[in-house]
Amino acid sequence: MAGRLEGKNAVVTGGGSGMGRAIAQRFAQEGARVAVLDLNLETAEATADLIRGAGGQALAVACDVSNSASVTAASERVITELPGIDVLVNNAGMLDGYAPLLDTSEELWDRIIGVDLKSMFLVSRAFLPTMIAGGGGSVVNTASIAGFVAGGGGIAYTSAKHGVIGFTKQLAADYGKQGIRANAVCPGAVETGMTKAILESGDAAVMDSIRSVPAGRHAQPEEVANLALFLASDESSFVYGASYVIDGGWTVL
Structure with missing residues (x-):
């Protein structure tokens, strides 16, 4: 089914x-116009160039998603050039x-959080008003199996x-009825x-953990x-507040 996002505007951080x-790239293949946000403008432009080279439409914007002023500036530009945001991916x-508590500095804690x-919070707050005004849309947040179990990070x-x-759950509960x-x-x-x-370190514990999952391998970004x-x-029109695990079976063991 090609064109699943035909005519829609998407933001990907x-x-x-x-x-x-x-x-x-996948969204663009399905017809979306994509705003590519990244701390590194050069890599954002590279993604946008790949999309344009394949016949799609893309806008590259530099943004520090942890900084309120940067998010405000980026969102204002995106909304001006792509009015009517339909999809937001907080990625x-x-x-x-994998730093444990006693090896985690306050600086590292603040940066990761x-x-x-x-x-x-910052990016959703910036784009939700225009999404609601347009009748709603989809917000996709990148979590991790580390959101369910220990061992997926520090x-x-x-x-x-x-x-x-x-x-994600609270966002769906608060704004589901607004689309x-x-x-x-x-x-x-x-x-x-x-x-x-x-993955290339050859660390025995890391490689054993990957080989032990039912899939027997790590995932590719395209998956x-x-x-x-x-x-x-x-296609997911009745899916609200769900968290989809895609881990090759890691968390079923």
Whole structure:
């Protein structure tokens, strides 16, 4: 079914690489005009160029999603150039190096919570009014299996991702009747630039954990993008406040 997002405008944070890039490209393939937000404008432009090169429409915008002023400036530009936002993907995030509590500085804690959780609040607050005014839309938040279980990250990352799942549920409860469908994708191990060093480290514990899952491998960003597409499209029209695990069976063991 091609064209599942035909004529719609989508915003993807952290769209310059990894899952964000795959999501932005997948949405464009299905007909969406995509605003690619990223801290690094160069990588955002690279994603936008890939979309345009494939015949799609894209806008690249620099944005620090953990900073209120930066989010305000970015959202104002996006809304001006792409009036009527239909889909928002809060995907930007970062890892904490699996740091336990006693190895986590206050600076690291604040940075992880800022990028992985506070950003959801800031970006959603910036775009929800125009989405509601247009009759509603879909919000897709990138959580993690670390939002359900320990071991998927350190203390800060795990806390942030648990928060994302709670944020998603409350967003759906508060604004569902105004046409906002908020849901979360919860990946396990995904091969991206952010995780490449971990996956290629050869660390026995890491490799054993990947091989032990029923799928016997890590995911590709495009597989997560397909799930995000389902949640962004009208195919998931009765899905509100759900958290979809995509982990190759990691959490069923």
